[in-house]
Every structure is written in structure tokens, then in C-alpha cells.
Amino acid sequence: MAAGDYMAVRDAIKKIIPQSSYDDGSAGPVLVRLAWHASGTYDKKSGTGGSNGSTMRYKLEASDEANNGLEYARNLLDLVRQQFPWISYADLWTLAGVVAIEYMGGPKIGWKPGRVDDVDEQYVPPNGRLPDATQGEDHIRSVFYRMGFNDQEIVALSGAHNLGRCHADRSGFEGPWVPMPTRFSNTYFKLLLRSRWHKRKNSVGVEQYNDEDNELMMLPTDMALVKDPKFRAWVERYADDKDLFYRDFAAAFGKLLELGVIRGPEDKALRQYARAKL
Ligand code: HEM
Numbered sequence: 244m245a246a247g248d249y250m251a252v253r254d255a256i257k258k259i260i261p262q263s264s265y266d267d268g269s270a271g272p273v274l275v276r277l278a279w280h281a282s283g284t285y286d287k288k289s290g291t292g293g294s295n296g297s298t299m300r301y302k303l304e305a306s307d308e309a310n311n312g313l314e315y316a317r318n319l320l321d322l323v324r325q326q327f328p329w330i331s332y333a334d335l336w337t338l339a340g341v342v343a344i345e346y347m348g349g350p351k352i353g354w355k356p357g358r359v360d361d362v363d364e365q366y367v368p369p370n371g372r373l374p375d376a377t378q379g380e381d382h383i384r385s386v387f388y389r390m391g392f393n394d395q396e397i398v399a400l401s402g403a404h405n406l407g408r409c410h411a412d413r414s415g416f417e418g419p420w421v422p423m424p425t426r427f428s429n430t431y432f433k434l435l436l437r438s439r440w441h442k443r444k445n446s447v448g449v450e451q452y453n454d455e456d457n458e459l460m461m462l463p464t465d466m467a468l469v470k471d472p473k474f475r476a477w478v479e480r481y482a483d484d485k486d487l488f489y490r491d492f493a494a495a496f497g498k499l500l501e502l503g504v505i506r507g508p509e510d511k512a513l514r515q516y517a518r519a520k521l
Pocket of ligand 1: 272273275276279312374375376377383400401403404406407408409410411413414415416462464496
């Protein structure tokens with residue numbers, strides 16, 4: 244296969260999404276989570292972290308407990324990489340998130356190649372940069388502002404919880420957010436506003452919010468989006484207007500995947516400069 248044939252890579256990614264014996268029959272959601280966690284370590288001030296460098300290949304980052312379960316996604320993508328050894332892991336992991344969102348009925352997301360893997364283990368960003376689901380609005384803001392996002396973008400990005408589920412053995416939380424967790428939609432926002440959520444301890448003793456039938460769930464951080472008035476205003480808009488949500492999600496997710504990605508001749512020197520400050 245010709246180097247640089249990203250359409251062929253996209254097709255190979257689509258082929259690994261249906262997984263009949265896994266979760267809801269789809270690897271799509273966990274691929275989205277991998278793209279997000281690979282990117283969400285970015286720190287705007289120091290220029291460190293982000294998807295460039297695919298630092299989750301290293302044990303230090305892979306074993307951050309926020310990344311529990313993502314080896315499933317990385318292993319599946321290793322199969323794709325065997326067919327296209329010219330693609331960087333950093334490009335492959337981010338592209339897989341984009342392809343998965345489109346495959347599940349979400350918006351088209353702008354994606355550009357050019358990320359590299361040439362980062363030494365010593366430059367892996369420290370653990371603890373990804374959000375902690377047991378916390379509230381102050382924590383959410385400090386994590387996402389660090390990456391350079393505003394309140395509107397935080398809420399738009401959170402709409403990804405329309406996809407997939409929580410696993411007791413990965414995060415301690417359990418269950419899906421919506422009844423059809425392999426279709427991208429704005430149902431998550433509608434449910435946040437409409438359902439009665441009650442706090443309960445799940446089967447492993449972790450506090451989460453459930454609907455009346457204990458079928459659907461919300462994390463404490465999800466509930467913070469309806470408690471905080473500034474976040475809530477965006478939840479209401481996205482619940483009402485699916486097209487607006489799709490547009491804003493595509494822009495924010497595209498921005499997330501670009502955090503810390505510098506291309507061109509100055510690339511390597513600038514990255515080394517940023518890493519020296521880790
Ligand atoms: C799953 C937390 C933001 C996409 C999860 C899980 C937790 C979590 C605890 C369950 C993991 C598991 O047990 O398997 C958070 C927190 C966030 C946040 C605290 C911010 C405050 C985001 C963002 C995205 C995202 C910004 C993407 C744009 C996903 C997806 C899943 C997921 C797709 C489902 C994964 C699967 O089905 O395996 N998140 N998340 N999350 N998250 Fe988030």
C-alpha cells in the first residue's frame with residue numbers, strides 16, 4: 244500500500260470497528276476515548292503533552308489509571324499499523340477517533356497527518372493530567388482551561404459521552420449514558436436535562452448517578468454540567484439543536500487532536516524546547 248494513502252487507512256480502521264463479542268458490538272467508543280486521552284494531556288503554558296509523540300506507548304502514561312482499558316484500542320490499532328507501517332502511531336490513534344465518530348453517525352472532523360512518534364520515554368507527560376470523574380466544575384475548568392478550551396467547548400466535547408459505557412474494572416463506574424451507545428447524537432444532553440438522576444453506590448461501591456431503572460448513568464462530572472449555570476446554558480442549547488452540537492463538536496474535537504502538534508521545519512526544535520520544560 245502506498246505511503247500516505249490515508250483513505251486506505253480509514254477503510255482498514257472501519258473494518259475493525261464492528262466487534263461482535265465486545266461491549267455493544269463496537270470498538271468505536273473506545274477508539275474515540277483513545278484519541279481523546281492521547282491528546283488531553285496537553286498543557287498550553289509549557290507546550291507539553293498532546294497527541295504528538297504518541298507517548299501512551301510508554302508504560303508511565305499507559306499505566307495512568309485514567310487510561311485503564313485503552314490497551315484494547317491500542318492493540319486493535321496495532322493490527323491496522325501492521326498493514327500500514329509508514330503511519331505514525333500518533334496519526335493513527337487520532338485518525339481512528341475521527342473515523343469512529345463518522346462511522347457512528349457523527350460529524351465529519353477535520354484531521355491532518357504529520358504527527359511523529361520520535362519522543363523519548365523521559366518526555367512522557369506526568370500522570371494526572373486527565374480529568375477525574377469524581378470531581379466538579381472547578382476541576383473540569385482547570386483541566387480543560389489548561390488545554391486552552393472555553394466553557395462552550397468543554398460542554399460540546401462532553402457530548403462524546405453519548406458514546407460507549409463505563410466499566411467497573413476500568414474506572415470503577417458502570418453503565419452507558421444513553422440507550423443507543425454506538426450512535427452519535429445529542430441524546431446525552433437531553434437525558435441530562437430530562438431524567439431524574441439519583442445518587443447511588445454501584446456494584447463495586449462507587450458513587451454515580453443512575454436513572455430510575457438503573458439502566459443509564461451519569462458521572463459526577465456529567466452532573467456538574469447541569470449544576471453550573473454557564474455550562475448548563477450550553478447543555479440546553481445542544482439538547483435543542485443537534486446541528487449546532489454537531490458543528491461545535493466537530494470544531495472542538497478537531498482542535499483537541501491538534502493540541503501541541505507543530506508541523507514544518509521548526510517542528511523538531513520547538514518540540515525539544517517544549518519538552519525541556521517538562
Ligand atoms: C468514557 C470520564 C470527557 C469520551 C469515560 C469513562 C470515564 C470518563 C470515567 C469510563 C471509562 C471506562 O470505565 O471504561 C470523563 C471525564 C471527562 C470526560 C471526567 C471530563 C470531565 C470526555 C471527552 C471525550 C470523552 C472530552 C471525547 C471527546 C469518552 C468515551 C467514553 C468515555 C467515548 C466511552 C469509552 C468506552 O465505551 O470504552 N469517560 N470523560 N470523554 N469517555 Fe469520557
